[in-house]
Amino acid sequence: MDKIEIIATATFGLEAVVADELKNLGYENLKVENGRVSFAAGMEALCRCNLWLRTADRVRVKIGEFKAETFDELFEQTKALPWHDWLPADAEFPVTGKSVKSKLFSVSDCQAIVKKAVVEKMKQKYQVSWFEENGPLYPIEVALLNDTATLTIDTSGSGLHKRGYRVTGSYAPLKETLAAALVLLSRWRPDTELIDPLCGSGTIPIEAALIGQNIAPGMNREFISEHWPVITRKDWRNARKETHDAAHFDLPLHIRGTDIDEHVLKIARENSTEAGFEDQIHFQRMPLAELSSAKKYGKIICNPPYGERLGSMEEITALYREMGQVFTKLDTWSFYILTAYEGFEKLFGKRASKKRKLYNGDIKVDYYQYFGPRLPRKKEGLPAAGDL
Incomplete structure (x- = not known):
């Protein structure tokens, strides 16, 4: 994969700060939206962004984005995505979700459908009927906004605010x-x-x-994508x-x-x-x-x-x-x-x-x-x- 689409998620109000950080890291053609900054780059950018971003919440890789107003559309278009390019046969891939202003408002149903679609795609690739899911972790998220579904995989694991130095906090520590x-x-x-x-x-x-x-x-912490x-x-x-x-x-x-x-x-x-x-x-x-x-x-x-x-x-x-x-x-x-x-x-x-x-x-x-x-x-x- 020459270029992948990467999303750095951010707390509302910090998107421009995250964008400035990405520019300082040498990334261009940034798309700044509410709660996220996206851009295309090589695979090494996942490593660099996880290590360097000070104000982003997480680094996600975008697998696909499409309109989905029915569960059938969500299933078929999720299944059509190249999950096998990312997930090995032993991958553990839990699915989380959120839905805002969309016809598919039941998050639990959307999660179940995406999980089923990914499994079906993996069956085609690996020619097996059951996945143990005892390997590396690939947290998948389905996010629906105005009937557009965005499918991503989290590359960070623990949120990027967890630097590793906080022994304990005061009563209301600042993130x-x-x-x-x-x-x-x-x-x-x-x-x-x-x-x-x-x-x-x-x-x-x-x-x-x-x-x-x-x-x-x-510098002193680990990431699941390692x-x-x-x-x-x-x-x-x-x-x-x-x-x-x-x-x-x-x-x-x-x-x-x-x-x-x-x-x-x-x-x-x-x-x-x-x-x-x-x-x-x-x-x-x-x-x-x-x-x-x-x-x-x-x-x-x-x-x-x-x-x-x-x-x-x-x-x-x-x-x-x-x-x-x-x-x-x-x-x-x-x-x-x-x-x-x-x-x-x-x-x-x-x-x-x-x-x-x-x-x-x-x-x-x-x-x-x-x-x-x-x-x-x-x-x-x-x-x-x-x-x-």
């Missing part, structure tokens, strides 16, 4: 993919100080460190070698995480150590009111409590007022704050330079961006954050 997006959207550079003054279990500082040293987020015969071991070896060659493990970082809760700071330090940044990220117990820096320029990125999960409204409104008073003392810094609280700007005391709608799980949130003065140009030879 790693969203934390990485916050850092990328801030255009932070590794020669600039970054502070998360409400750091919790340390997800934002750790994701920033990975970006700053250009460490692939999937066990697929259709992707060569050479492709995986080359892709993993690329992650090691591109990393700047010795690049000094200026990242701090502070919080008033010693319990979550303990978790943050454990997570940071597991990620390999024990000496690169400084975590400190500190009340917000004491926040300061000797650096003229820097960026504050944080995900404060906003009532949906943590804290009373009285505590939260008081916190936002305090943030406005404390942050604005750093008048040459930039601030990036994620919250679902709609009256944030009024409490903070200043209108944001830019506001971006995102989702934290199923909660609609806004990313308030306050731009400080333009930073001096970076020193020659220093890699920009996220450069490959």
Whole structure:
């Protein structure tokens, strides 16, 4: 197979960020839609995208797409697809599904029909009547939208947010993919100080460190497609070698995480150590009111409590007022704050330079961006954050 169609799924609001990541990896002719970015590339792209994408949820390979308004259409057109090009005779291939605004609204029936169609196709190819399904895992998804069925196979396994460093989380930890997006959207550079003054279990500082040293987020984890015969071991070896060659493990970082809760700071330090940044990220117990820096320029990125999960409204409104008073003392810094609280700007005391709608799980949130003065140009030879 010279070219395959690949879909990088994304949380709503992060599609453009995922597209930028794919462009930086060298992929072109991207199709950006709600919840996904698709493109055509060689087989090695499955390896590279799983290893490198910081803000995507999963990497899927598209097997086919067609109109299906009846169960017969769904069965016959699914059966016509080249499943044998991907699935060996011992493949384990569970089927999941979803249906939105489609005549075929029974997801369980659609899953059963797709499963039956794939089995029939496999029978033709392998000349057997029963499949043990005791080999590599190939999770198939049938997604129906406006009567169009899209059939894909997941290549990732566990979601891409599972980097492998999170020993445990705080009460409401920020998903790693969203934390990485916050850092990328801030255009932070590794020669600039970054502070998360409400750091919790340390997800934002750790994701920033990975970006700053250009460490692939999937470098230290496995993917189910590593066990697929259709992707060569050479492709995986080359892709993993690329992650090691591109990393700047010795690049000094200026990242701090502070919080008033010693319990979550303990978790943050454990997570940071597991990620390999024990000496690169400084975590400190500190009340917000004491926040300061000797650096003229820097960026504050944080995900404060906003009532949906943590804290009373009285505590939260008081916190936002305090943030406005404390942050604005750093008048040459930039601030990036994620919250679902709609009256944030009024409490903070200043209108944001830019506001971006995102989702934290199923909660609609806004990313308030306050731009400080333009930073001096970076020193020659220093890699920009996220450069490959």
